Amino acid sequence: MTPDPTPELRFEDLVSEFSDTDGVTLPHGGGGFGRSALRYRGKIFAMFVRGDLVVKLPARRVDELVAAGHGQPFDANKGTPMREWFAAPPDCPLTWSALAREALDFARQTARTTALRRRVHKEVAATAPARAGRR
Secondary structure: OOOOOOHHHHHHHHHHHHOOOOOEEOOOOOOOOOOOEEEEOOEEEEEEEOOEEEEEOOHHHHHHHHHOOOOEEOOOOOOOOOOOEEEEOOOOOOOHHHHHHHHHHHHHHHHHHHHHHHHHHHHHHHHHHHHHHOO
C-alpha cells in the first residue's frame, strides 16, 4: 500500500493539471498573500495555505460546503472569514481537482460578468453627453 501524498505534493499535482489551461498563471513564489496561487487572468482562484487548498467560490457554495462538513471558510489568519473563500483540508472527501475546477469556472464567470459591466458602463458614459443635450 502506498502512502497518501503530502498536501504539498497534491498541490503540485494540481498546479501541473492547470499548467496548460488558457488564461491560468501558475504560482510565482516569493512572499506575501497569493504566492502559492493559481490565477485566472490575474485573479486568484486556488492557492495552498497552511496545508489546505483554498478556493474562491460563490458565498452560497462556501456555506454549503461548510454545512456539509467538508472544510471551513478561509480567514487569512485575520480572524474574520472571507465570504467567498473556502479552505479544504487534506482529508476533505471532495477532490482538490474538482474544487479547483469549480473555482476556475467561478473565476471565468466573474471575469465575463466584469467585462460585460465595463462594456455597458463605457457605452452609457459615451452616450451620457448626447442624452444631456436632448430634452
